Amino acid sequence: MKPTSFITAALLRFSVLLLLGVALLKPTAAQADLVRLTAADNGKQVQLNVGDQLTLLLPTISPRFGWRLTQTYPGQLTVTTTNVLPGLSSGVPGAPATIEIHFQAVGTGGLELALVSAQPGTSYSSLNGFFHVFITIDKPGVAKNVNITEYGNHSQVKVNQGDQLAIRLDNTVGSQYTWEVMPITDNVVQLVAPPAEQLRTRKKSKKKAKPGSEEDVTFQFQALHPGKTTLRFLYRSAANNEAPPKRDFELEVEVPEPPK
Known part of the structure; x- marks a missing residue:
């Protein structure tokens, strides 16, 4: 191989390695956060970004009875799935069952996410049949x-x-x-x-x-x-x-x- 060809090939390999290094160092888009709340978070403030996922774990008297939203939040927060889990999942000792509700933050805004027990008087600990958190969904500059x-x-x-x-x-x-x-x-x-x-x-x-x-x-x-x-x-x-x-x-x- 001629010296010029050898130098050219070496420069090409160096350029490829340099481009790969830049690509690896380039920051990727921020991934959505997964926020998990239990009965202990009653009354707290929660910060979300558009695209984040929120999971609520609330105690209930049995798998037959759960929690219901006091209102819907179109354009801001949407329910994706609802499951029934063992009672200890809610973080409340003695709870027979836990209702797991998954939400997706779809738009900016601030809201009061409020839920009431599907059967009055059947909640546990300090919930007293009512759970709420204040949620702020931000988007930079909006x-x-x-x-x-x-x-x-x-x-x-x-x-x-x-x-x-x-x-x-x-x-x-x-x-x-x-x-x-x-x-x-x-x-x-x-x-x-x-x-x-x-x-x-x-x-x-x-x-x-x-x-x-x-x-x-x-x-x-x-x-x-x-x-x-x-x-x-x-x-x-x-x-x-x-x-x-x-x-x-x-x-x-x-x-x-x-x-x-």
Whole structure:
């Protein structure tokens, strides 16, 4: 072999090895996370990314009875599979069986994932027939809508700057009691929309809601600046401001410093 041919072949082999090395060192796309929650995680906050999988393991009285979602979360979280496992899988000693529910995070947003026992009074430990966690599904650079229901009373939630926070509270059509948001003294979040006192089903029907039926009152906020604040609502009589409130709702909100 001529010296020039030998040098050319060597350079070609070196180039191939160099390209292979670069390919091996090149970072691959991040894989989806698998998040596992048990009864001990009741009331916690959970951070997910789009594509992540979430598994719930909750105790139940028998394989015949399980847990049901209080609502669905289209476009954000979807149920993929449900299984029945031995009781110890839930982490609660003495539980006869465990319901295993698998979810997939499919879109950005914030939600309160709430489940109730299919048979009242049949849960174990401190669950008392009710389990909920606050879930935030993020996607870099995308603002999201975070939805909280009255199940989240006296809880905490974390939202990013620019996110929308909707708090939906239960009300009764025709009642003299109404929800009132207490003044916000800081500049962490801001009320941007008045309460929408309409039944969700009223949007699908032109029929007027009957007195005594249930309706949702929604307060819409926007996260403005980093910090912590407490949102408080009172359910009191519109006819008598001096009467004590019938019930209240409180939510601690944290807006973290944006990443640098």
